[in-house]
Structure formats: structure tokens, C-alpha cells
Amino acid sequence: MSRNGSVDLELGDETYRFRLGIGDLESLQEETDVGAPEHLYRLFSSTDHTFRHTREIVRAGLIGGGMAVTEASRIARGLDDMPTVRVIATATLIMAAALEGAEDERLPASKGKDVPPMDNGKMPFLAFYASAAAMKLSVADVRSMSLWQFSAYLDGHNRANDPNAVDPLSANEEDALWNWISATPEGEASAPE
Template sequence: MSRNAETTLDWADGTYRFRLSIEQLAELQEKCGAGPWYIQWALEAGALARVAGVAPPKDLAAPYVTETIRLGLIGGGMDAISALKKVRAYCGEGQLAQNVPTAYAILGVALQGAPEDEPTKKPRAGKTTAKTSRAGKSGSRTFTVQDKPSA
């Protein structure tokens, strides 16, 4: 399976494909004046603040949300004008906080990969052997604590 950092999410008025390529991550950094890992941190802090019912951190800027979603839509295959219109319609005034988790998810998949992208482990051929601990090889005495006898 290829690791293309793509995810499909229910957002706004439908289900959309999002993807941030290296070029889009560079554009995100340019538009926001912050690197993608910093933006991810700020989005995570904003999501946690929302759950806790407190104000988001001062470091969470509106473009972190809007640009992440817009560029993610473009990377997912939507044309730039449609993506801009969609973001303006659903990430406008009073709607930013509810879009933080979406932006966080898009950026998280771009930086860490999607769980479904994890390579599957192939079963080992032949016999497997148990690993011995370093203590088992040392020659030191081992003991176990026995339960107290019942009366």
C-alpha cells in the first residue's frame, strides 16, 4: 500500500478526500509563517482547549485551520477555486473552532501517515524461538516470591 498521506473525512456538506503533499506543506508554511509541526501542535492544543471548555491558545491562528483544509482539499483533487469557496462557506466567522479537529486530522495524516497505511507484518517462516532476557544470560541467581501458605 502506498503512503500518500491521503484521508477521507466527513466535513461540511459531504465526504471529501484530503491530502497534503510536500509542496502543499511548503505552501502551508509560507502562508502561515510557521512550520507544519508547529501548526499541528497549535491545532492539537486548540482541540484540547475546546474539549476542556477553555479558550484556545494565543498561538492558534485562523490560517492554521483554513489553509490546512483548503490545501488538503486541493491535494485531494478539488480544484483551487472550489476549495477556496468551500472553505469560505464552512470556515468563516464563528466556525473556526468546529473545524480545528478536521485541520488537525488532515495535517496529522500528512506528517505521521494514516493508520491504514501501516505496513502489515508478514508471518515468519519456520520455527520461532523465545527471546532470552539479558538477565537470563548473566548466570545470576533468579528467584520467585512464593505466596504465603494459607492457614
């Protein structure tokens, strides 16, 4: 996966660039009434997804990858003639690339409070725009970013404005802390499992 959320995939006899930036994910959510994480879950689990949604993921990914809307729509209409498994696999990879980001750079864990989930796994885009306003980013800048890019930008902004911020725990430190917390003190019975 890449930092900008793009992935090059074969579809039919051609290789295309697919990308779903924040603006593309927002448009996809408005079109399908389902959020990106929920789309990915449904594609992976083969439950409750529709071919219309799968087609829309591919179409939005082509547009986000730089293709003209008319050409992307033409290709999306042609998906009906392709093997369904291939189309679902392509949509799954497009969505995973949009949500995953760079494999070699783990982003810091969120320190914010948990927000209750929205229906159909929808993403609260208001939070993106509110954060962008605080960072003096334009709407166009935010909509063109991948989720990974936005998160990295936000982390950099926060660190620049709070130089005393503590680095988040590494995965090893999190594991060690959990092991220490969950260890049974000497002389006490362990909790039943």
C-alpha cells in the same frame, strides 16, 4: 492514516478527500510562516493558532486532495459559518494524516545528524530537494509525494546503494539496549532520581 497522506473526512454535508503532499506542506508553510509539525502542535494544544491558519490548512488539503483551487477557496471561505470545533478537528486530522503516514509500517529511524530546529516549527525543504537530486527525482515527483512515501523511497535508495547497511534496531531492541545501558552495575549505588 495512509501512505500517500490522504484522508476522507466529512465537512458540512459532504465527504471530501484531503491530502497534503510535500509540495502542499511547503506552500502551506510559505503562506502561514508556520511549519507542519508546529501547526499540528498548535491545533492539538489549542494555543497560538489562528482561524486563518486553520482555514488555510483545510484549503490546502482540499487542493492536495485533487480539488480545483477555486472550489477549494470557495469551501474555505464557507468555513466561517461552520462550528469552530468541527473545523479545527478537520484541520487537525488533515495535518495528522500528512505527518503520520502508514500506521502498520514503521519507517527506519534517521541515521543523520540532528538539524537545529527552525523558527515556528518550519520544515527545511532544502533537504528534501537535495536528497531528491541525489536520487535523480524531479521536483514534481518530490512535491507530489507524502512524507511517508519520500522517507520510504529514500530508505530504499540508501539500501540499494549500500547493500551492507545494517537494519535499524526494532523498538524491542531499542528498549533492551536502553535497559542494558541504564542498568546499575552490581556493587555500585544507583544514581539519584
